[in-house]
Amino acid sequence: MKTAVIMSEDAAWTKPLDVGYEECLPKxxxxxxDHIRFSPDxxxxxxxxxxxxxxxxxxxxxxxxxxxVQPTVQWKNQQVPIPMFGISSxxxxxxxxxxxxxxxxxxxxxxxxxxxVAVTPKSVPFAEGFKKRYGNYPSYAGYTAYDEVYYIADAxxxxxxxxxxxxxxxxxxxxxxxxxxxxxxxGKDDPxxxxxxxxxxxxxxxxxxxQGGKQVAxxxxxxxxxxxxxxxxxxxxxx
Amino acid sequence: xxxxxxLIDGFAISAxxxxxxxxxxxxxGVSGVLNLSHGAIMVAAAVAAWAAxxxxxxxxxxxxxxxxxxxxxxxxxTYFAVVKPIQNSTRIPxxxxxxxxxxxxxxxxxxxxxxIAYFFTNNAKTVLxxxxxxxxxxxxxxxxxxxxxxxxxxxxxxLLWLLVNRTRTGKAVxxxxxxxxxxxxxxxxxxxxxxxxxxxxxxxxxxxxxxxxMFLGVSSYSVGPLTASAFSIVVLGGLGSVSGSLIAAFVVGxxxxxxxxxxxPAYRTIPALLLLVFxxxxxxxxxxxxx
Amino acid sequence: MANFFTSRLFFISLACVAVxxxxxxxxxxxxxxxLTVAFYFGVFAMAWDLLFGFAGEVNFGPTFLIGTGxxxxxxxxxxxxxSVYLCILLGALASVVAGFVLALPALRVRGPYFGLTTxxxxxxxxxxxxxxxxxxxxxxxxxxxxxxxxxxxxNYWIALGFMxxxxxxxxxxxxxPVGLVLQAxxxxxVQAGALGFNIVKHKLAAFIVSAFFxxxxxxxxxxxxxxxxxxxxxxxAVGVNVIVSAVxxxxxxxxxxxxxxxxxxxxxxxxxxxxxxxxxxxSAVALLVVxxxxxxxxxxxxSREARS
Numbered sequence: 001m002k003t004a005v006i007m008s009e010d011a012a013w014t015k016p017l018d019v020g021y022e023e024c025l026p027k028x029x030x031x032x033x034d035h036i037r038f039s040p041d042x043x044x045x046x047x048x049x050x051x052x053x054x055x056x057x058x059x060x061x062x063x064x065x066x067x068x069v070q071p072t073v074q075w076k077n078q079q080v081p082i083p084m085f086g087i088s089s090x091x092x093x094x095x096x097x098x099x100x101x102x103x104x105x106x107x108x109x110x111x112x113x114x115x116x117v118a119v120t121p122k123s124v125p126f127a128e129g130f131k132k133r134y135g136n137y138p139s140y141a142g143y144t145a146y147d148e149v150y151y152i153a154d155a156x157x158x159x160x161x162x163x164x165x166x167x168x169x170x171x172x173x174x175x176x177x178x179x180x181x182x183x184x185x186x187g188k189d190d191p192x193x194x195x196x197x198x199x200x201x202x203x204x205x206x207x208x209x210x211q212g213g214k215q216v217a218x219x220x221x222x223x224x225x226x227x228x229x230x231x232x233x234x235x236x237x238x239x
Numbered sequence: 240x241x242x243x244x245x246l247i248d249g250f251a252i253s254a255x256x257x258x259x260x261x262x263x264x265x266x267x268g269v270s271g272v273l274n275l276s277h278g279a280i281m282v283a284a285a286v287a288a289w290a291a292x293x294x295x296x297x298x299x300x301x302x303x304x305x306x307x308x309x310x311x312x313x314x315x316x317t318y319f320a321v322v323k324p325i326q327n328s329t330r331i332p333x334x335x336x337x338x339x340x341x342x343x344x345x346x347x348x349x350x351x352x353x354x355i356a357y358f359f360t361n362n363a364k365t366v367l368x369x370x371x372x373x374x375x376x377x378x379x380x381x382x383x384x385x386x387x388x389x390x391x392x393x394x395x396x397x398l399l400w401l402l403v404n405r406t407r408t409g410k411a412v413x414x415x416x417x418x419x420x421x422x423x424x425x426x427x428x429x430x431x432x433x434x435x436x437x438x439x440x441x442x443x444x445x446x447x448x449x450x451x452x453m454f455l456g457v458s459s460y461s462v463g464p465l466t467a468s469a470f471s472i473v474v475l476g477g478l479g480s481v482s483g484s485l486i487a488a489f490v491v492g493x494x495x496x497x498x499x500x501x502x503x504p505a506y507r508t509i510p511a512l513l514l515l516v517f518x519x520x521x522x523x524x525x526x527x528x529x530x
Numbered sequence: 531m532a533n534f535f536t537s538r539l540f541f542i543s544l545a546c547v548a549v550x551x552x553x554x555x556x557x558x559x560x561x562x563x564x565l566t567v568a569f570y571f572g573v574f575a576m577a578w579d580l581l582f583g584f585a586g587e588v589n590f591g592p593t594f595l596i597g598t599g600x601x602x603x604x605x606x607x608x609x610x611x612x613s614v615y616l617c618i619l620l621g622a623l624a625s626v627v628a629g630f631v632l633a634l635p636a637l638r639v640r641g642p643y644f645g646l647t648t649x650x651x652x653x654x655x656x657x658x659x660x661x662x663x664x665x666x667x668x669x670x671x672x673x674x675x676x677x678x679x680x681x682x683x684x685n686y687w688i689a690l691g692f693m694x695x696x697x698x699x700x701x702x703x704x705x706x707p708v709g710l711v712l713q714a715x716x717x718x719x720v721q722a723g724a725l726g727f728n729i730v731k732h733k734l735a736a737f738i739v740s741a742f743f744x745x746x747x748x749x750x751x752x753x754x755x756x757x758x759x760x761x762x763x764x765x766x767a768v769g770v771n772v773i774v775s776a777v778x779x780x781x782x783x784x785x786x787x788x789x790x791x792x793x794x795x796x797x798x799x800x801x802x803x804x805x806x807x808x809x810x811x812x813s814a815v816a817l818l819v820v821x822x823x824x825x826x827x828x829x830x831x832x833s834r835e836a837r838s
Contacts, residue, residue, distance in 0.1 A: 012668030
C-alpha cells in the first residue's frame with residue numbers, strides 16, 4: 001500500500017485527529033492523495049466515494065462517529081473497491097452488523113477492547129457481564145467509562161479528599177489496570193498534558209475487523225484471533 | 240464525465256425527495272394541514288421494514304410491504320388521534336387551528352421518534368435492497384438500487400397522477416383541494432375525502448421511507464431533518480402545488496449533489512437553504528404557489 | 531393595567547416569587563441548579579409568547595435568537611476575555627440585530643411561510659457553528675473562561691430576579707395599548723391597519739423586544755453553564771421545548787409560558803429514572819394538554835376565574 005485518502009466528518013473532534021493522520025501516515029510510507037471532510041449531517045455518500053475513488057488510493061482512512069452505518073452501507077452497495085480503515089465509532093457497537101445488514105463485512109476499526117478479547121484479565125468478564133445485563137456487548141464508550149469510574153474512585157481514595165487539587169495530584173499518579181489496558185497519565189509539564197499514555201505494556205489500542213457478522217481482533221498479534229478478510233468487491237493492492 | 244456522474248447521482252436522491260414531499264403537499268392542499276410528524280412516519284416505515292427482515296426474519300418483499308403498512312397505520316393514527324380532534328375542537332378558535340395542528344403533529348412526531356429510539360435504539364438502520372449489485376453507465380459504476388429507487392419513485396408519482404386525474408375518487412380529492420366548500424355543496428362528504436387523502440399520504444410516505452432505508456439508511460435522528468427537508472421543498476415549490484413540489488425536489492436534490500461534488504461535501508445543505516431564503520424574499524408564495 | 535395590581539393574579543405571582551426567593555435557605559444545590567436553568571428557560575418561553583401570542587407570528591426558531599445571543603457572548607469572552615457583563619450586553623445586542631434580520635421576511639410572509647423562514651434561520655446558525663468550529667468549538671462546545679459566580683444560591687437569585695423583571699416588563703407590555711395593537715394586528719392585520727395603526731412598526735418592535743430578552747437570557751445561561759453548545763442553545767429540539775412550554779402554560783398569557791417552562795424542566799428531571807422514555811412522556815402529556823386544554827394551564831385557570 002502506498003497511498004491513502006483521509007475521509008472525516010467535519011467536526012471539532014476530527015480536527016486534531018486529521019492533523020495527526022496527515023503527519024503520521026507519510027511516516028509509515030502512505031502518501032495522502034486527498035483529504036475529504038464532509039458534513040456530519042450527510043446522508044448521501046455517493047459524491048464522497050466517487051471523489052475518493054477518483055484519487056485512486058490504496059486505502060480509505062476514516063474519522064467518523066456521527067455517521068457510520070450509512071457510509072458503510074453505501075460503500076458496500078456502490079462496491080467501492082477500497083478497504084476502509086480507521087476510527088469508526090458506530091462500528092464498535094455489536095449491533096452494527098445487523099444495522100447495516102452485514103454491509104459491515106471487512107470494515108476495519110480501531111477499538112479499545114472487544115468481545116472475547118482479553119486485553120487485560122478484566123476485559124472479558126466485563127464484556128460478558130455487560131452483555132448479560134444489557135443484551136449486547138459494550139461499544140468503546142462502555143469500556144472507557146467503566147474504567148474511568150474505577151480509576152477516579154481510586155484517585156479519590158488515595159487523595160483522601162474530593163478537593164479538586166488533591167484529586168488531580170492523585171490522578172496524575174494513576175496506575176490502574178482496567179479493561180482497556182494499564183492507565184497512566186502524562187504530568188502537567190508534559191507536552192501532552194494529562195493525556196493517557198500509549199505504548200506497549202500500557203494501552204496500545206487494537207484493530208478489529210467485522211468478519212462473519214462478528215467483531216474480530218486482528219492486531220496486535222498477541223491477541224489477534226484471525227487474519228484480515230475482505231469482501232470480494234474490495235481490490236487489495238499487495239502489501 | 241463529472242457532469243454525467245452528477246446527473247445520475249442527483250436523479251435518485253431528487254426522485255426520493257419528490258416522493259417524500261408529494262404526500263406532504265397533497266395533505267396541505269386538501270385539508271390545510273402541515274403534518275410535522277412527516278419525518279417520523281417515514282422513519283417508522285423504514286425501521287419497520289428493517290425489523291421485519293432482521294428481527295422477524297421475513298423476506299425482503301414482505302418486509303417492504305410491512306414497512307408501508309406500518310406507515311399507513313401511523314398515518315391514520317395521526318389523522319384520527321391528533322389532526323381530527325383539533326379540527327373539530329370547539330375550544331380552539333378557528334384562526335389558531337393551524338398553530339395547534341403544527342404543535343400537535345410536532346409532539347406526535349417526537350413521540351413516535353422516542354418510541355423508535357426506545358425499542359430499536361438510535362443507531363442508524365438500513366433496509367436490505369431489493370436489487371443488489373452495480374451496473375456500469377458510460378464508465379460510472381452505479382448501484383442497481385439507485386436506478387430501482389428512481390424508477391419506483393417515478394412510477395408511484397405517475398400512478399398518483401393517474402389516480403388524481405382519471406378516477407372519480409381522485410377528482411373529488413382534486414376538487415377538495417381547490418374549493419372544499421364547493422365539494423360539500425356537491426354532496427360529497429369532506430371527512431371521507433380526508434380519510435382517502437391520509438390513506439394515499441400514508442402509502443406515499445411509507446414507500447418513500449422504505450426506499451430511503453434501502454438507499455441511504457435512517458435513524459431516529461433523521462426524523463427532524465426529514466420533516467424539515469420535506470417542508471422546505473414544499474414551501475419552495477409553493478404550498479399545495481404538487482407540480483411545484485416535484486420541481487423543487489429536483490432543484491434541491493441537484494443543488495445538494497452539485498455542491499457536494501464541486502465545492503465540498505462539508506457545505507452540502509447550505510446553498511439549498513440560501514436559495515430557500517432568497518425565494519422567500521423575492522417570491523414568498525414559492526415557485527408555483529397560488530396563495 | 532391599574533387593576534392588575536389589585537387582581538388575584540398579581541398577588542399569586544407576588545407570593546410565588548416571595549416563596550421562591552427563600553428556597554436557597556433550605557433546599558439542596560441540585561434543586562437550585564435545576565430551577566436556575568428553568569428560570570432562564572421561562573424567559574425564552576415568555577419572549578416567544580410575545581411574538582406568537584400577541585404579534586401572531588409563529589416563530590419556529592426561538593433558538594436562532596437565543597443561540598445568537600449565547601454564542602456571541604461566549605465567543606467574545608473566549609476570544610478577547612472581555613468582562614462578563616459587557617459580553618452579556620453585546621450578546622443581547624447581537625440578538626436584537628438577529629431579530630431585526632428575522633423580522634424582515636416576517637413583514638413580507640405569513641403563517642407557515644414565516645415559520646419555515648425561522649426554521650431555516652436555526653439550521654443556518656447550526657451549520658455556522660459546525661463549519662466555524664475553530665471559533666465556536668463545533669459539536670464539542672465552546673468553553674467559556676469566566677462565570678458570573680459559582681455560588682449556587684447567588685446564581686439562583688440572579689436567575690429568579692432576571693425572570694421576575696423580564697416577566698414584569700413583558701407582561702406589562704402585553705397589557706399596554708401597544709400589546710393590544712399587536713394582538714389586533716396578529717389576528718386581523720387588515721382591519722388593524724385600516725384603523726390607522728402602523729402594523730409594521732409594532733411588529734418590528736415586538737421582534738426586537740423578544741430578541742432582546744431571548745438573547746439576554748441565552749447569554750446569562752452560557753455564563754451559568756460555563757459552556758455553550760448546539761445541544762443546549764441552538765438545536766431545533768431546544769426551540770421545540772420553548773414552544774411547548776408556551777403552549778402548555780397558556781399562550782397569550784406571558785406568565786403562563788414561564789410556568790410551562792418550569793414545569794417542563796422539572797418534569798423532565800423527575801422522569802429521569804424512566805430513562806429514554808422521559809421525552810416520550812413529556813411530549814405525550816403536552817399533546818394531551820394541547821388536545822384537551824387548548825388554553826394551557828394558566829389559560830384554563832384564568833377562564834375559570836373570569837367565569838366565576
